[in-house]
Amino acid sequence: MLRRDSDHHQLTLLSDLAVPLEGQPSRVRRIYCNRNLRLDQIQFVGFDMDYTLAIYRQAEMDRLSIEATARKLVDKGYPESLLTMSYRAHFPIRGLLVDKKLGHVLKTDRYRYVKKAFHGTRELTSDERRQMYMQKRVRPDPRRFHSIDSLFALSEVTVYSAVVDALDRPFAQLDYAQVWGDVRTCIDEAHRDGTLKKIITADIARYIERDDQLGPTLHKLRSSGKRLFLLTNSETYYTDAVMSYLLAGGLPEYPSWKSYFDVIVTSAQKPAFFMRDAPFSEVVQNGQTHVHKVREIQRGHIYEGGSLSEFEKLTGVSGDRVLYVGDHIYGDVLRAKKESAWRTLMIIQELTDELVAMERLTVEIARVDKLAQRLSALHDGLHERQASLKLLQRVLDDDGTGAERRVELEAARLRVKRGIERIRAQVKVVEAEHGALEATVESAFHPFWGSALKAESELSSFGEQVERYACLYTDRVTNLFSYTATHYFRGPRHRMAHE
Numbered sequence: 001m002l003r004r005d006s007d008h009h010q011l012t013l014l015s016d017l018a019v020p021l022e023g024q025p026s027r028v029r030r031i032y033c034n035r036n037l038r039l040d041q042i043q044f045v046g047f048d049m050d051y052t053l054a055i056y057r058q059a060e061m062d063r064l065s066i067e068a069t070a071r072k073l074v075d076k077g078y079p080e081s082l083l084t085m086s087y088r089a090h091f092p093i094r095g096l097l098v099d100k101k102l103g104h105v106l107k108t109d110r111y112r113y114v115k116k117a118f119h120g121t122r123e124l125t126s127d128e129r130r131q132m133y134m135q136k137r138v139r140p141d142p143r144r145f146h147s148i149d150s151l152f153a154l155s156e157v158t159v160y161s162a163v164v165d166a167l168d169r170p171f172a173q174l175d176y177a178q179v180w181g182d183v184r185t186c187i188d189e190a191h192r193d194g195t196l197k198k199i200i201t202a203d204i205a206r207y208i209e210r211d212d213q214l215g216p217t218l219h220k221l222r223s224s225g226k227r228l229f230l231l232t233n234s235e236t237y238y239t240d241a242v243m244s245y246l247l248a249g250g251l252p253e254y255p256s257w258k259s260y261f262d263v264i265v266t267s268a269q270k271p272a273f274f275m276r277d278a279p280f281s282e283v284v285q286n287g288q289t290h291v292h293k294v295r296e297i298q299r300g301h302i303y304e305g306g307s308l309s310e311f312e313k314l315t316g317v318s319g320d321r322v323l324y325v326g327d328h329i330y331g332d333v334l335r336a337k338k339e340s341a342w343r344t345l346m347i348i349q350e351l352t353d354e355l356v357a358m359e360r361l362t363v364e365i366a367r368v369d370k371l372a373q374r375l376s377a378l379h380d381g382l383h384e385r386q387a388s389l390k391l392l393q394r395v396l397d398d399d400g401t402g403a404e405r406r407v408e409l410e411a412a413r414l415r416v417k418r419g420i421e422r423i424r425a426q427v428k429v430v431e432a433e434h435g436a437l438e439a440t441v442e443s444a445f446h447p448f449w450g451s452a453l454k455a456e457s458e459l460s461s462f463g464e465q466v467e468r469y470a471c472l473y474t475d476r477v478t479n480l481f482s483y484t485a486t487h488y489f490r491g492p493r494h495r496m497a498h499e
């Protein structure tokens with residue numbers, strides 16, 4: 001009988017997570033390391049703004065984006081009912097793939113096999129899944145698949161799946177790619193025409209959390225001799241509004257948010273920033289952009305555009321001395337890693353929930369592992385007996401086998417056969433418990449998709465990207481506060497199967 005979490009365990013769970021172990025910060029406050037990094041070797045620490053320094057309140061942001069998108073879809077001729085229907089904003093997670101051709105949303109594992117699939121918000125059965133994806137790896141061809149890389153993009157999936165649900169008709173083929181294209185156009189428009197940003201800046205506290213530790217964290221890094229920079233895709237006016245909200249009225253040494261940074265770059269157009277060769281433009285006092293080739297970077301000034309090569313030329317810093325902190329796997333982390341020697345710290349807000357679920361289900365997760373081992377042992381036994389059965393049958397079928405020997409062999413065959421039946425019955429029992437328990441564990445991570453970082457016992461494709469491209473990862477910037485400027489982050493020692 002499986003031991004259930006006691007009430008006591010439930011109650012102490014959050015406080016357990018907050019207790020530091022052996023001088024380390026608590027698990028939720030910790031920075032996790034994939035590749036060794038010595039903080040004392042880092043001279044420059046750079047930050048993305050949206051979803052990195054500025055942590056958005058996801059539910060409010062989802063509501064805002066969903067409303068704006070639905071409104072624009074209706075203006076395009078979609079049914080008015082989109083304005084009043086209910087949306088399941090908690091449906092999507094980061095790392096999913098949208099199959100534009102079939103109207104599906106997929107979760108793939110590290111090898112790109114489809115592990116879970118929904119049509120609209122209806123989960124496909126494993127037969128349907130197998131039929132459609134043929135147990136082949138998904139080639140992430142952008143003409144067919146769109147990858148959901150940021151928390152901001154979650155609302156696109158919410159709207160898409162809801163519209164697919166609402167417009168699907170039994171005998172009429174809906175153009176799913178067209179619907180996806182329209183959702184994307186509408187959300188992009190809401191961004192470009194300032195619909196969203198106007199609403200956010202009018203009531204920032206409603207949409208963005210303010211973390212009082214942010215100022216002290218940046219100050220601590222600066223006091224240890226590191227230089228800081230801000231590198232964001234947001235426009236100057238919006239950056240100014242958000243950063244003022246995050247850092248104003250903090251430490252007296254910093255009269256403005258700009259005083260925390262040695263270099264400020266807005267409208268950077270990452271990931272293009274990492275790949276192109278482009279000069280910075282300077283934003284002059286009255287908010288006008290003064291386009292001239294910037295020859296020297298000055299503190300307190302705001303620059304737009306630019307490129308990695310220009311940044312390194314003007315600051316004179318070599319790439320491996322830079323630690324860049326961002327939330328976007330493609331725009332911040334993957335490109336920085338591929339195009340430069342920048343080290344990366346990825347902000348994964350989902351990590352807190354994952355850690356809490358992991359802690360709460362320690363017993364169940366261990367049991368799932370044990371059952372999986374038991375299943376493979378049973379399967380091995382089954383295969384062995386099936387091979388013996390075949391062999392016995394072959395000898396029995398041979399006309400040359402004598403009658404006495406035949407009686408003996410027949411008895412052996414019967415014994416093996418019964419053995420097989422016994423193991424089959426055990427497999428059934430273990431499989432049932434394993435399946436049920438795995439479903440419990442998965443739904444504790446997320447009711448529709450399970451863990452964002454794992455796919456059953458494998459890494460999810462998102463988890464694999466995090467492991468491959470992020471040197472470090474954590475759930476918020478202010479977790480840096482708990483570490484000294486000389487901290488040596490050590491990655492896990494990798495083991496191969498034979499070790």
Ligand SMILES: [Mg+2]
Pocket residue numbers: 048049050051052326327328
């Ligand atoms: Mg961002």
